[in-house]
Amino acid sequence: MLSIHEVTKRRGSREILSGLSFEARPGRVTAFLGPNGAGKTSTLRILLGLDTATSGTALIDGVPFARLADPVRKVGAVLEGSGAHRSRTGRAHLRWVAAAGGVPRARVDEVLELVGLADDSRRRVRSYSLGMGRRLGLAAALLGDPDVLVLDEPVNGLDPEGIRWIRTFLRDRAASGRTVLLSSHFLGEVAATVDDVVVIDRGRIVAQGSLSEVVGDHGSIENAYFALTGGAR
Numbered sequence: 001m002l003s004i005h006e007v008t009k010r011r012g013s014r015e016i017l018s019g020l021s022f023e024a025r026p027g028r029v030t031a032f033l034g035p036n037g038a039g040k041t042s043t044l045r046i047l048l049g050l051d052t053a054t055s056g057t058a059l060i061d062g063v064p065f066a067r068l069a070d071p072v073r074k075v076g077a078v079l080e081g082s083g084a085h086r087s088r089t090g091r092a093h094l095r096w097v098a099a100a101g102g103v104p105r106a107r108v109d110e111v112l113e114l115v116g117l118a119d120d121s122r123r124r125v126r127s128y129s130l131g132m133g134r135r136l137g138l139a140a141a142l143l144g145d146p147d148v149l150v151l152d153e154p155v156n157g158l159d160p161e162g163i164r165w166i167r168t169f170l171r172d173r174a175a176s177g178r179t180v181l182l183s184s185h186f187l188g189e190v191a192a193t194v195d196d197v198v199v200i201d202r203g204r205i206v207a208q209g210s211l212s213e214v215v216g217d218h219g220s221i222e223n224a225y226f227a228l229t230g231g232a233r
C-alpha cells in the first residue's frame with residue numbers, strides 16, 4: 001500500500017505540489033495521470049526517498065522509503081531509462097544491481113526470463129532498443145520480487161507489442177496481490193490497464209477513484225482527463 005498524505009513541495013518561491021493525498025492499493029493497478037510538468041515525477045521521487053517533501057508524508061506500507069527494513073524486496077521502481085552503463089551487458093548490469101541489493105545471483109536469470117530479455121542478456125546495453133532498455137529497467141526493479149512496483153511513464157515510446165506486453169505484465173502483477181503505481185500521459189493505454197486513477201494538474205489532485213468513477217459521465221478517460229485538466233496546454 002502506498003499512502004501519500006498532504007504532500008507539498010516548494011522549490012524556491014514556487015509550490016510544485018500542493019497538499020497531495022492519494023493511495024495505491026494492493027491487487028490494483030493505479031494510474032497517476034497528468035500533463036507535462038504537473039508534478040508526477042516529483043511525487044514519485046518523494047515516495048522513493050530521492051527527494052524530500054516540504055510537508056506531508058509519503059509512506060510505503062506505513063513507513064517512509066528511508067526507513068524500510070528491506071527496500072529491495074518491498075519496492076521496485078523504474079524512473080527514467082534503464083540506469084545501466086551502456087558498455088555493460090544486460091546480464092552484467094543485473095548482477096551488479098543484485099549484488100548491491102543482497103539478492104542471490106540466480107534471481108538474475110529469473111528476471112531476464114520474466115521480462116523476455118534472456119536471449120539478449122549477453123548483448124551490450126548500448127545495442128538495446130528503447131523497448132529492451134525498458135525491459136532491463138523493469139528486470140532490475142523486479143530483482144527483489146517486490147510487493148510494490150512504481151513506474152514512471154512505462155509505456156512512453158514503446159511499440160504496440162511492447163505496450164501490450166507491459167499491460168499484461170502489470171495486470172498479472174496486480175492479480176498476484178501486488179501494488180502497481182504507474183505515471184502516464186498516454187491515456188488510451190491507461191484505460192485498458194488500470195483499476196484506479198489519480199489525476200494531477202499543476203501540483204493538485206483534480207480527481208481520484210476507480211476508473212469508472214473518474215470517467216463518470218465523460219464517456220471516456222480522454223474526455224474526463226481533458227475536462228479535468230482544462231485541455232492540452
Ligand SMILES: Nc1ncnc2c1ncn2[C@@H]1O[C@H](COP(=O)(O)OP(=O)(O)OP(=O)(O)O)[C@@H](O)[C@H]1O
Pocket residue numbers: 011016034035036037038039040041042043185
Ligand atoms: N529539479 C528541479 N528544479 C526545479 N524545478 C523542478 C525540478 N524538477 C521539476 N521541477 C518543476 O516541477 C514541476 C513538476 O515537474 P515534474 O517533472 O514532477 O512533472 P511531471 O508531471 O512528471 O511532468 P512530465 O510528464 O513532463 O515528466 C515542473 O514545473 C518542473 O519544471
